[in-house]
Amino acid sequence: MQFQKTIGKYRDYLIGSLCQKTNIVSYDDHHIYTSCLGRNSLVIDLGAYDGEFSSKVSSAFECKCLAVEALPSSYDKIIESKLIKKFNYVICKNNGPVNLYVSNQPTTTSIMKKICEMHGTKENITAEGINFEKFLEINGVEDVDILKADIEGAEMEMFASVSDKTILKAKQITIEFHTFIDRTMRGGVEAVKKRLKRLGFFYLTFPVSWSNENDCDVLFINKNKIKLTFKEKIYIFILKYILLRFNCIRKNAYQHRQNSCLPD
Numbered sequence: 001m002q003f004q005k006t007i008g009k010y011r012d013y014l015i016g017s018l019c020q021k022t023n024i025v026s027y028d029d030h031h032i033y034t035s036c037l038g039r040n041s042l043v044i045d046l047g048a049y050d051g052e053f054s055s056k057v058s059s060a061f062e063c064k065c066l067a068v069e070a071l072p073s074s075y076d077k078i079i080e081s082k083l084i085k086k087f088n089y090v091i092c093k094n095n096g097p098v099n100l101y102v103s104n105q106p107t108t109t110s111i112m113k114k115i116c117e118m119h120g121t122k123e124n125i126t127a128e129g130i131n132f133e134k135f136l137e138i139n140g141v142e143d144v145d146i147l148k149a150d151i152e153g154a155e156m157e158m159f160a161s162v163s164d165k166t167i168l169k170a171k172q173i174t175i176e177f178h179t180f181i182d183r184t185m186r187g188g189v190e191a192v193k194k195r196l197k198r199l200g201f202f203y204l205t206f207p208v209s210w211s212n213e214n215d216c217d218v219l220f221i222n223k224n225k226i227k228l229t230f231k232e233k234i235y236i237f238i239l240k241y242i243l244l245r246f247n248c249i250r251k252n253a254y255q256h257r258q259n260s261c262l263p264d
Helices: 001-021 052-061 132-138 157-161 183-198 230-260
Strands: 026-027 029-032 042-046 064-066 084-087 090-092 096-103 121-131 144-147 170-175 201-205 218-224
Touching: 001 026, 001 230, 026 052, 029 144, 029 170, 029 218, 052 084, 052 157, 064 170, 090 096, 090 157, 121 132, 157 183, 183 201, 201 230
Parallel strands: 042 064, 042 144, 064 084, 090 121, 144 170
Antiparallel strands: 026 029, 096 121, 170 218, 201 218
């Protein structure tokens, strides 16, 4: 056991070191590639909660952020500035009123009842839903430097409702999938990965300390819009195919052991 912990710490150190060399950093368990960011960049923060991700990114790179949060009490906590503009919307497939399940833990408030029930449902409210393509249209967005999606299980619905052309506006997409709450989403997650890969994205799956699932922090990079240096390509190859793959194998083994203990 001690040996495994030592190996794990050394692996995490190597992952952190290579991320630094590759200009990949983590804000609130969302990894992003930073070399393409600057004052003219645009970040779209879906599931902004209290605006911490937008605040950190805008402060670090002096870039503009559009922060979208569904829960009114969390939306009210987002501090607007010359760089941060906030929107009280539910990102979903349709435009108009939708049912929002409010959780006892605000970060798991969702249009997906099963996600909300993880911490108990406090109430249901009616909120304003908007399709992601419509959101881009009304804000005149043509190019997105970072699309961050942490919308409590609605990620598959969002991607299913947008065109390839819309997805290709993004240079990179950082997503928290929610298979750690609802494992039936795994098929949908794999479909999103395959679609983005077909469109020219590659992805890196990073470990998070609070889950033994593999899809809690996934960074997709658009190869047609982000040109990596030769060194960055080497470092990312090592990250993707050695260090991060080893982490996924370890987590899959853990899940297998957990599942084998479940009664029929």
